[in-house]
Amino acid sequence: MGWLGLDDTDSLAGGCTTKTMEELILNLPKNVQVGTVRLVRLWPFASGRTRGNAALAVELQCEDEEFLIAHLNSWWMNELSPLKGLISPSHHSDRPQVPSDPGMVWFDSQPDELHYWSAVQHHVAIDDVPPATKSWGGAGVIGATAAVAWPGRTSTWEAIAWRHTSDGSKPRRVCLESLEEIDSWPGTFMSRDPRSGTSLIAPRGHSPVLCGVRAKTELEASKALAHVLSSQHTERSAGSRTFMTNQATGDHLQPATRAMVEEIEVHPQRKHARIQTSDGIWVSFGEGGPVNQLSRWLKNGDIVEMKGLKSDDGTFHLEQLRVVSWNARNKQRPLCSVCNVRMKSMGRDQGVRCPKCKLRQDDTWDDVPSEPPFLDWVEPPVSSRRHLARPLDFD
Ligand SMILES: [Zn+2]
Numbered sequence: 001m002g003w004l005g006l007d008d009t010d011s012l013a014g015g016c017t018t019k020t021m022e023e024l025i026l027n028l029p030k031n032v033q034v035g036t037v038r039l040v041r042l043w044p045f046a047s048g049r050t051r052g053n054a055a056l057a058v059e060l061q062c063e064d065e066e067f068l069i070a071h072l073n074s075w076w077m078n079e080l081s082p083l084k085g086l087i088s089p090s091h092h093s094d095r096p097q098v099p100s101d102p103g104m105v106w107f108d109s110q111p112d113e114l115h116y117w118s119a120v121q122h123h124v125a126i127d128d129v130p131p132a133t134k135s136w137g138g139a140g141v142i143g144a145t146a147a148v149a150w151p152g153r154t155s156t157w158e159a160i161a162w163r164h165t166s167d168g169s170k171p172r173r174v175c176l177e178s179l180e181e182i183d184s185w186p187g188t189f190m191s192r193d194p195r196s197g198t199s200l201i202a203p204r205g206h207s208p209v210l211c212g213v214r215a216k217t218e219l220e221a222s223k224a225l226a227h228v229l230s231s232q233h234t235e236r237s238a239g240s241r242t243f244m245t246n247q248a249t250g251d252h253l254q255p256a257t258r259a260m261v262e263e264i265e266v267h268p269q270r271k272h273a274r275i276q277t278s279d280g281i282w283v284s285f286g287e288g289g290p291v292n293q294l295s296r297w298l299k300n301g302d303i304v305e306m307k308g309l310k311s312d313d314g315t316f317h318l319e320q321l322r323v324v325s326w327n328a329r330n331k332q333r334p335l336c337s338v339c340n341v342r343m344k345s346m347g348r349d350q351g352v353r354c355p356k357c358k359l360r361q362d363d364t365w366d367d368v369p370s371e372p373p374f375l376d377w378v379e380p381p382v383s384s385r386r387h388l389a390r391p392l393d394f395d
Pocket of ligand 1: 336341
């Protein structure tokens with residue numbers, strides 16, 4: 001009968017829009033039927049957003065729409081609008097402290113998906129948001145509407161459990177053994193950093209989220225979270241829910257671009273690579289792991305395929321990279337045609353000579369065959385991949 005969207009109720013002080021939505025849902029009037037709740041990640045470069053940039057949406061069924069809107073209105077006034085302007089006193093964050101500006105929307109039918117695609121791929125101004133049946137609040141309306149507009153044809157799932165406290169000074173207890181177990185279950189993904197073994201399911205610091213387990217299906221996500229929560233080494237949770245998400249869909253990226261490398265600069269200490277190509281400037285950072293390693297190997301004239309997000313300064317931040325063809329990296333003297341020994345230069349314009357049989361010939365060079373460090377597409381390690389990034393092994 002209608003769609004509710006919610007965004008930007010979290011501040012860096014440790015709120016989380018998932019928890020705010022959960023409280024709203026648990027306090028809906030009894031006769032309201034609640035659909036599958038959607039956790040929708042949006043454009044990662046949106047200014048003033050917390051790192052995850054997530055909004056929420058849910059389809060609600062109720063006989064009396066006016067009654068439901070009146071309920072939402074009072075919930076907004078009492079519970080959500082007071083969250084406006086909150087910022088964090090936290091010292092854990094080096095991100096700019098941007099006050100939250102919550103937004104809530106009600107649509108009696110789902111708006112065109114065009115708004116979702118805009119909000120997941122680039123900046124959207126508040127004036128360009130399709131009008132809701134009823135809307136509350138400020139900038140959060142942009143993400144809230146995008147979450148409602150998400151068509152959800154491709155999705156994954158995340159099962160989230162909340163803590164009794166959002167006090168980051170009380171360390172989270174999440175059983176590492178159960179984490180290791182679910183990491184090997186079919187369907188779960190990005191639970192653990194395979195190299196360091198570090199947990200990727202629990203946030204750090206101030207957050208009401210205890211942990212969130214990602215999987216390809218709803219059942220796999222729910223079962224894996226239940227397994228972690230059932231361990232006596234995991235702290236008691238204050239409730240949980242399994243969300244349908246656009247994580248790991250790659251929706252934020254355009255199809256791959258093919259271009260020629262024209263110039264490359266590598267920062268000697270920080271390992272950033274800045275690649276001038278026939279189709280714009282592409283940048284890779286040290287955290288990109290294999291993407292950065294392959295970037296730094298590139299030379300002028302190589303043909304590459306790339307996927308990435310355009311940043312404010314007009315450069316593209318590389319997320320996936322493949323080298324299609326490349327020139328030889330080095331040259332060497334030819335082998336002697338008689339004894340197969342590497343010939344040596346006799347000096348400038350003097351030709352080359354075999355050190356064994358003394359055969360002479362004109363001064364020439366052969367290419368040294370070279371191979372890139374990776375022959376196929378590469379992506380950053382799981383620990384520095386975006387929520388939206390579609391893992392290469394998903395295809
Ligand atoms: Zn020879």
